[in-house]
Amino acid sequence: METQEKEFKSIEVFNVTSDIYSQAITGELIGMSNFATLAETIDDPHEKMEAVEHADSERRHAEGFMAYAKKLGLNVNINLKGSYWNRIREQFLNYAAKKDFIACIIIQEVMLEAFAISMYTDAGNALGGASKKLFLSIAEEEKEHMDHSVELLQEELHKDPDTFIKKFEGIHFNCMTILSEFSARTDLKGHCGVCNGDCMKNALHHVNLNVDSLRGNALALYAKALDTIGIPGEKSIVWIAKLPA
Amino acid sequence: MRTSELEELPISKIKAIYDYIPPRGIFKMHVKSLTGIETNGLYIDTFIAPDKLNAQNLRANIQKVKDAVKVVHHLNIKMAILGGFTSLLLEGNFNDFEDYDMVLTTGNSLTSAYVVKGLEKAAREHGISMSESNVLVIGATGDIGMACTNYLKGKVNRLLLCARNMNRLKTFGQRLLDEGHEVKYSSDLSELAPEADLIISVASSSEIAISSLKPKVIICDAGYPKNLEEKVEKVPGVFLFHGGMGQLKHGYSFNPDYTSQFYRYPAPHLGHGCIIEIILMAFEGIKENFSMGKGNITSEKIDLMYELSLKHGIELAPFYNSDGILEASKNNSTT
Structure with missing residues (x-):
């Protein structure tokens, strides 16, 4: 560990980089689990195979992060039962239990992916070097997932706009509330259970990041995804404004 | 915009998120003319924070204005007014939007009319x-x-x-x-x-x-x-x-109705001249850009807009x- 830590400018940079990787790996494993669960909710064999494929894609992302974290000697903490990640997973499982394929897609492919794509992009650009390449390439793959799902959700909205928007609103408040609490300046529901030691938000400046821009960019991408799906801006702005901060 | 069951957000928290929000429609507007014509509109906010209106953010702000016009285009709206700072940022230059098949105005002819007539x-x-x-x-x-x-x-x-x-x-x-x-x-x-x-x-x-x-x-x-x-x-x-303000004698309504939160004035149904200009263009079916560029507003345009304003029951604000x-x-x- 000592030899590896020397590659970092300071112990603070090492710690915050470790926490960023910990969150990314935990998030990918949550995504993998979600797609695996989703596969069980689908009857169509082709769609079932696609869900398994997506689960495998998230597994590969997690493995990619884990391999590079190992190479750097980072202090990685994977905790799928960490407070926020676990609550998001529970929300997903609730909808999966009802075989609500569309709700599962909204949670995994719009909400979680918007945050993943945006935060990977910001983190990659801030960390630089090989980390940048890794984070940005995974963000790019996640973006493809998101774009594909957005098309599917556009079709769903087109079938019955009022019902779809009402359903989306309910999912938004169930899930985005958790992501919003998680990404607030201070964790609104306590320690996440993934970061080593104190909350990494207090140390992000060591890698030229700050929680306001991470959160702002993530919510901006989420808002743009809602726009692309076709949810009226005057509705989505109210949904976003009502999130905890 | 947060409802009464939620705590009010401090300004610092609003500022932390405000200018990340992509341009979007905020509320729909319905307006009626003295002549009986009715029209609908959409208020789109660029989400440019007032304290970011400086040279340092010029490029980002211009991009936000362009993104807002793109929203108009995606929503298949055929007329738009670039009000307030948005037209200042572009200096009334609409060249970037020529492919959008929409009519644009800065709304400055009617604003000028209300200023001089006032x-x-x-x-x-x-x-x-x-x-x-x-x-x-x-x-x-x-x-x-x-x-x-x-x-x-x-x-x-x-x-x-x-x-x-x-x-x-x-x-x-x-x-x-x-x-x-x-x-x-x-x-x-x-x-x-x-x-x-x-x-x-x-x-x-x-x-x-x-x-x-x-x-x-x-x-x-x-x-x-x-x-x-x-x-x-x-x-x-x-x-x-x-x-620079007019009063719509036949009123207007917002949906959602944010009139108790903002756009509050001491008299009913007041509106900015620039916004009223596009309303008049919609009432009149004007199909060409009206106020555009800088220094192009003639006295004839001012008088024409003011006449149209009175024709449709929109008078100088008290x-x-x-x-x-x-x-x-x-x-x-x-x-």
Whole structure:
């Protein structure tokens, strides 16, 4: 560990980089689990195979992060039962239990992916070097997932706009509330259970990041995804404004 | 926008997220004309934070305006007004939107109309002769400042022009002198203010301070934001009103209705001239860009827009400022 830590400018940079990787790996494993669960909710064999494929894609992302974290000697903490990640997973499982394929897609492919794509992009650009390449390439793959799902959700909205928007609103408040609490300046529901030691938000400046821009960019991408799906801006702005901060 | 069951967010938390929000529709608007025509609109916010309106953020802000116009295009809306700072950022240049098949305007013709007509009305009510007055225009080289100056030239005793950019001011001032008008120009407001009988302020600078005023001077504050009261020397007899506004006699409605949260005025159904201009264009079915570029607003355009405004039952707003309706307008402020 000592030899590896020397590659970092300071112990603070090492710690915050470790926490960023910990969150990314935990998030990918949550995504993998979600797609695996989703596969069980689908009857169509082709769609079932696609869900398994997506689960495998998230597994590969997690493995990619884990391999590079190992190479750097980072202090990685994977905790799928960490407070926020676990609550998001529970929300997903609730909808999966009802075989609500569309709700599962909204949670995994719009909400979680918007945050993943945006935060990977910001983190990659801030960390630089090989980390940048890794984070940005995974963000790019996640973006493809998101774009594909957005098309599917556009079709769903087109079938019955009022019902779809009402359903989306309910999912938004169930899930985005958790992501919003998680990404607030201070964790609104306590320690996440993934970061080593104190909350990494207090140390992000060591890698030229700050929680306001991470959160702002993530919510901006989420808002743009809602726009692309076709949810009226005057509705989505109210949904976003009502999130905890 | 947060409902009563939620705690109010402190400004610091709003600022932390505000300018990340992509441009989007905020509320729909329904308007009715005196002639019976009705039309619908959508208010799109660019989410440019006021404290980010500086040179450092110019490129990002221009991109946000372009993104907002793209939203209009995606929603298949065929007419748009780029109000407030958005047209200032683009300097009225709509070239980037030529492929969008939409009609655009800065709305500055009607804003200018409400400014000059408001000033004329205030002067009349206070027994001041326009032709014997010296009119000071603060922000004279901006689009509205130039439009008002061009409208008033030949109708007043002397034009006093003030702007920050001395080169532009000199060019504009000299042109008016060459046309034979009585003009004095300076970038130093204190050189001009003591001579003014009537003042139009269309500048957005926070650095304006007006002092050494004549008694009973009339001031039309048509800048953004309208906060000139804080910057004018407290002299008894000064009549300061917020200009560039109209009153829609047949009302308007918002959906969702945010009128209790913002767009609050001391009289009902007030609206900015720029927004009313696009409403009139919709009522009239005008299919070409109207106010565009900088320095292109003619007196004919001002008069045309004002006539259309009256035709559709939209009149000058009653005189008001941050203290409320001003005495002279109290009897006419309700619809």
